[in-house]
Amino acid sequence: MQQGYEAALVLRLIGIPRSTYYYHKQQKTQPHLEKTVREGREIPGYSFKQDGTKVSDEQIKEWLMESITGDGYAYGYRKLTVLLRREHDLIINKKKVYRLCTELDILRPQRQKRTHYPRKLARNRNITNSNQLFETDIKYGYIVGEDRFFFIQTVLDVYDRVAVAYHIGLTCEGKDVARTLQQALWKRQLFEDDPKPVIRSDNGPQFISHAFQEACESFKVEHERIPPRTPNMNAHIESFHRLLEDDCLSRHEFETYKEAYEVVTEYMKFYNERRIHSSIRDLAPAEFYRQNQVSPIPIKAVRV
Numbered sequence: 126m127q128q129g130y131e132a133a134l135v136l137r138l139i140g141i142p143r144s145t146y147y148y149h150k151q152q153k154t155q156p157h158l159e160k161t162v163r164e165g166r167e168i169p170g171y172s173f174k175q176d177g178t179k180v181s182d183e184q185i186k187e188w189l190m191e192s193i194t195g196d197g198y199a200y201g202y203r204k205l206t207v208l209l210r211r212e213h214d215l216i217i218n219k220k221k222v223y224r225l226c227t228e229l230d231i232l233r234p235q236r237q238k239r240t241h242y243p244r245k246l247a248r249n250r251n252i253t254n255s256n257q258l259f260e261t262d263i264k265y266g267y268i269v270g271e272d273r274f275f276f277i278q279t280v281l282d283v284y285d286r287v288a289v290a291y292h293i294g295l296t297c298e299g300k301d302v303a304r305t306l307q308q309a310l311w312k313r314q315l316f317e318d319d320p321k322p323v324i325r326s327d328n329g330p331q332f333i334s335h336a337f338q339e340a341c342e343s344f345k346v347e348h349e350r351i352p353p354r355t356p357n358m359n360a361h362i363e364s365f366h367r368l369l370e371d372d373c374l375s376r377h378e379f380e381t382y383k384e385a386y387e388v389v390t391e392y393m394k395f396y397n398e399r400r401i402h403s404s405i406r407d408l409a410p411a412e413f414y415r416q417n418q419v420s421p422i423p424i425k426a427v428r429v
Contacts, residue, residue: 172221175214186225188213193231201233202226247325247349247358252427255285255414256313259322260362261305263297263329264369266389270380277369277389278302278331280309280324283361283427285417286402287410288393289313293386299334306337310344323347325429327359358429368396 136143171179192200192208200208205226206219226232252258264277276297280290290309292301306324315321324341326332328350341348351358373392379385397411405413405424416422 172215172217175216180213180215182225185209185215185217186229189222189225189229189231245347245349247351247429250323250429252284252429255282255287255417256315256318256322258283258427258429259289259306259309259324260359261302261324261326261332262359262362262366263302263331264366264374266374266379266385268379268382268385271382275382275385278305279362279365280305281362281365282322282410282414283429285410285414286361286365286405287414288365288397291393293389295382297331299331299336302331302334303337303340306340306344306346310346316344319345321346323349325349325351325359327351327356328353360429361427365396368400372396 132146133143136146171181172185173179188209189205192205202223203219206217206222209215209217209222223232250258259280260283261278261280264279266275266277267273268275273295275293275295278292278297278301279288281287282289289312290305292305294301310316310321313322321344324346326348331337332348332350338348356363369389369392373389377385377388379388397409399409401407402410402413406422408416413422
């Protein structure tokens with residue numbers, strides 16, 4: 126700006142709001158000025174009845190104390206609001222009643238939310254072929270140029286180690302993980318098979334969502350979730366995400382989402398088609414899967 130450039134242009138290029146710039150400029154040039162903006166209106170200290178009569182907050186507090194010692198003892202602030210309106214004809218909202226109850230220290234303790242553990246906990250399994258158990262999880266990547274994260278959700282076959290299907294996006298919701306499962310079943314041509322693969326996940330919000338649960342029921346797929354703090358029970362997808370981090374994400378500083386999408390997609394192709402995997406006879410996952418479908422290749426059963 127000292128070289129003659131417009132302030133608005135310079136501030137837009139460096140990403141600083143004009144209001145911030147001019148506020149700090151004013152503080153430097155006029156430090157004696159004090160902040161005069163009021164943050165919210167002052168508390169009036171009274172309310173009105175329906176007939177227009179003023180009622181002080183102290184009187185309302187007395188009514189509240191009378192209420193909790195009578196029939197309203199078990200009431201919270203919302204029901205106490207209803208009581209004040211009915212019995213005293215007050216025009217008052219629940220926010221003010223909440224404030225007055227806080228001042229009187231008469232608010233009832235809030236119920237503690239209980240953690241709901243999954244009904245179908247992951248159990249020990251002996252996997253002897255493809256399409257018996259899929260593991261899924263979500264990995265985060267970072268786009269430096271746009272200063273935001275993106276999501277990678279993968280469905281992995283624990284026997285042949287193929288990343289059967291995956292989702293890459295700026296969001297990842299229940300409907301997205303449901304769609305990825307659908308793609309995995311379609312790619313393996315499993316919609317008519319019975320039984321279908323078990324899908325194992327952690328307890329992330331996407332996997333306990335109604336959308337994903339309804340999709341599993343619709344596809345007739347059993348969904349099991351690992352207990353909290355037991356990532357070892359989802360070890361294969363965790364190992365895959367470690368490879369994804371070391372071989373791909375950590376080697377790039379993405380400038381755009383388009384670049385991130387292209388790089389991760391290319392890595393998925395490389396992993397499935399060319400990356401050597403020691404647990405499947407030094408073959409790439411997709412190659413092992415194709416050969417094993419034609420003529421079984423003996424490997425150790427996978428215990429999970």
